[in-house]
Amino acid sequence: MTQNRRARLRIIIAAAAATALILLTQVGPAWAVRSPFGIATPETTGPAFTGPLGGFFAWVALYQAEFYKALTQALGGIKHSGHAFALLAGVSFLYGIFHAVGPGHGKTVITSYLLVSRQTVKRGIVITFAAALMQGLMAIGVVLIAAAILNVTAVQMTHATDWFEIISYVLVTAVGAWLLWVKTIGRRLHRHAHAPAAHCDHDHAGHALVPDARLLSKPLTVSRAWAATLAVGIRPCSGAIIVLVFALSQKLLVAGIGSVLAMSLGTFITVSTLAILAVSAKDVALRFAGLDSVWAERIMHVVEIGGALLVLLLGLTLLGGALDGGLPT
């Protein structure tokens, strides 16, 4: 490849990366919404069915609605038929798959976290599994304690989950801020501390491609992974809570718990697929761009700073939106 061609290639790739970033921040807008009935706060949502993928999301929403309806009907049918249990598990699983394609900041946070902190596909799968399972367990925990033991009202339960939502947004903001720190100031501090000045250029290129596990001590990275997992998993989804309370009212709590766990499994399938796609897409793009490591590293670095900013801004936007109408009381 000639020198000239390479230069043009770099410009195109840099432009593509910049475009991707701008698009990422444009597609990102999400805001907290209040429940129209004062109970069961909807998941945060972006504009309804607009944008280039609007048709696709309308289609997803349609199927979610169908599966959700089928799910609640299957739960109601368990009393009359033994087969209904398998039906319930299947429909819950499908609902989880479609639900995770729909709204929610979870996917953005998880994929950005995985990309920016340069996690492997394997760790990506572990983290998405932990987040999906945690979200299900949170719903089960809330309903067991609040409804089954304390017998509080839907309004009080909604307040509790609104608080979890705020904690989730604080964590998203914290994860974003941490990623930004690591990719900017923290990175420089680290380099000054460890790289001898004479070998700075060489060291920079080779070294920075090593995952951040080297940048920070391992336990700390694990704890940040937990922060990202918590940020996504701490807020139980309204659908799961409604299904569990409905199950409880029908004296079918065990079936409800099974349904929610199947939902979590479905969510895991979707989010981990997206995470694997995102991590592999980055690797493939870098490999096929055929860039030398210095350029690849520079572009990656810019993209990562953008990703960190995206998470930080998303956290702040969501937090601002959630606190806009005052704290839940």
Next chain:
Amino acid sequence: MLDLLRSSWRIGLAAVMAVGVSAEAGAHPHVFVKARAEILFDGRGRMTDVRNVWTFDPAFSAFATQGLDSNHDGRLSAEELAPLAKTNVNSLKVYAFFTFLTVGKQQIKFKFPDQYFLRRHDGRLTLFYQLPLANPIAPGAYTRLEIFDPEYFVAFTFAKQDPIILYQAPRGCAAQYKPPHPLDAGIMAKLAAVPVSQHDLPRALRDAAVGLAHVFTVTCLQ
């Protein structure tokens, strides 16, 4: 040159995937409402109130009534349900009650509901509430009542029989119900064909396009 094309194509694909991965879109319903709309008229042929009768699905009804049976008699009295009814209408205000009334080209304003209550029957909750028009007005040649949730958290359906009732309407007044378009392949294709620059459609039109609005037209012949 071929190399160049190949790598930019790949980068482009990666960018599209990245965007797809992070895209956020509309919600999906956790509340299914079987609705009926009623328009109340005064003696001078003017519309004074819109009354909504909304029956919730069993799952949401169970959730909504959790912990409300304070005297544990297994029934929910009007008193036990009253605070929830109040929470419902207070919360619906932000969403303009999902109820949009247009006379000619004029968007009609509503006052806060003066009457509202909940009843439970057969495991389902029904919310009744009445929206007074800020200024009563005759339907004239063209009145349009739309009921829908643009965020699609609430999925409305209307009964085939009597989806709307006109109370004490003058002779010659009639209402017609147009259900939302089913989200079929044709609509999906049309949506996909709309250029990105045109996505700033007026809200009502946009939502009608995705088939969420229930539209009633009221006409009064003189």
